[in-house]
Amino acid sequence: NAGVTQTPKFRVLKTGQSMTLLCAQDMNHEYMYWYRQDPGMGLRLIHYSVGEGTTAKGEVPDGYNVSRLKKQNFLLGLESAAPSQTSVYFCASRRRTSGTDTQYFGPGTRLTVL
């Protein structure tokens, strides 16, 4: 049981390039989330998904797209990277149960856009 995994761990892009970050979870969780973390700040929600085939915008969705074609995978895409997207990206997942909101996080992807 690997939990939540993310690939790649590190990436450097030039402005205007595109890339996809992959998140995978093996806990059969319904909900998945993408956050970004900037220095000195807490995590901010980019996009989320409540189930296979569904996605929705979070707090800071501009410049990103997501897809959830399979329940276990949640992809985050940058179509045209900008320096403002330099950040550490975390994926999280959660089971659909009432009362709690324990989200399990992946190890993160550190992205630098030059």
Add this chain to the structure above:
Amino acid sequence: GESVGLHLPTLSVQEGDNSIINCAYSNSASDYFIWYKQESGKGPQFIIDIRSNMDKRQGQRVTVLLNKTVKHLSLQIAATQPGDSAVYFCADRALVAQGAQKLVFGQGTRLTINP
């Protein structure tokens, strides 16, 4: 909008002492709070949570206190160890849509353990 904030960005304690990390929140309707620990180069790790119908909850070496009157919660770590060095985040949840509650994080407190 809602916000969650920590009182101090850094905290240094002696090994073996107790640590207290504080957090304030603004949304009086918040009903669930979580503390996460984030070690360098890793993702946040769940420590303990508390619902708004409780004032205190204890885990292994950790205790969370919730004061709804002043919208404040704290994380107490007993007998702090070197492995406790990390950034600690408090978070509350906000309903977004379709049950996918988002977490609203504070900025974090970096806990440093002095030998």
